[in-house]
Amino acid sequence: ETGVTQSPTHLIKTRGQQVTLRCSSQSGHNTVSWYQQALGQGPQFIFQYYREEENGRGNFPPRFSGLQFPNYSSELNVNALELDDSALYLCASSLGTGGAYNEQFFGPGTRLTVL
Amino acid sequence: AQSVTQPDIHITVSEGASLELRCNYSYGATPYLFWYVQSPGQGLQLLLKYFSGDTLVQGIKGFEAEFKRSQSSFNLRKPSVHWSDAAEYFCAVGAGTGTASKLTFGTGTRLQVTL
Numbered sequence: 001e002t003g004v005t006q007s008p009t010h011l012i013k014t015r016g017q018q019v020t021l022r023c024s025s026q027s028g029h030n031t032v033s034w035y036q037q038a039l040g041q042g043p044q045f046i047f048q049y050y051r052e053e054e055n056g057r058g059n060f061p062p063r064f065s066g067l068q069f070p071n072y073s074s075e076l077n078v079n080a081l082e083l084d085d086s087a088l089y090l091c092a093s094s095l096g097t098g099g100a101y102n103e104q105f106f107g108p109g110t111r112l113t114v115l
Numbered sequence: 116a117q118s119v120t121q122p123d124i125h126i127t128v129s130e131g132a133s134l135e136l137r138c139n140y141s142y143g144a145t146p147y148l149f150w151y152v153q154s155p156g157q158g159l160q161l162l163l164k165y166f167s168g169d170t171l172v173q174g175i176k177g178f179e180a181e182f183k184r185s186q187s188s189f190n191l192r193k194p195s196v197h198w199s200d201a202a203e204y205f206c207a208v209g210a211g212t213g214t215a216s217k218l219t220f221g222t223g224t225r226l227q228v229t230l
């Protein structure tokens with residue numbers, strides 16, 4: 001059983017560009033959540049997908065969007081990048097209908113730098 | 116809205132010494148509380164969680180936490196710290212129900228262990 005993987009590990013973009021981050025959930029997990037972790041901060045909840053539908057969103061603008069696919073993979077898309085989007089982006093997967101209350105398995109994250 | 120405060124940004128303890136990391140939460144209802152650990156280059160790992168029942172919760176790696184409703188606290192403890200415990204520790208409170216639930220994290224406490 002493989003854990004949660006994320007790609008790429010690091011990414012550098014310029015302001016105004018668009019970026020897609022990818023996550024492969026643990027096998028069989030039907031819920032995936034994305035978090036943004038700025039330097040020196042705790043993770044902030046972006047949104048959560050359950051069976052390919054967005055089901056819960058934090059205080060992030062619509063330029064943050066996502067997808068969950070039937071094969072347990074997921075994407076986080078960010079349009080019109082801003083300098084403040086520089087952060088570690090974490091993906092977490094879990095099994096069951098308990099959402100965040102089920103044990104979430106986190107990937108190592110993608111470090112995004114916006115110049 | 117729920118929130119979590121971790122008053123200690125950085126703590127240094129000697130190997131073999133006891134450890135207590137503080138966490139205070141704000142939430143209107145009965146809280147669901149969590150402690151996660153993040154090692155460098157790794158994703159977050161769940162140490163323990165409290166939903167209800169016994170206020171002293173046992174977790175992995177020899178950690179425990181005590182829920183004190185009167186103090187709105189959920190402090191993490193370990194009787195004897197090992198050098199491998201050096202990491203960032205995050206307290207989190209859960210809100211919402213089912214697949215729409217989400218976690219709100221504190222800003223973390225960085226633990227340094229001296230030999």
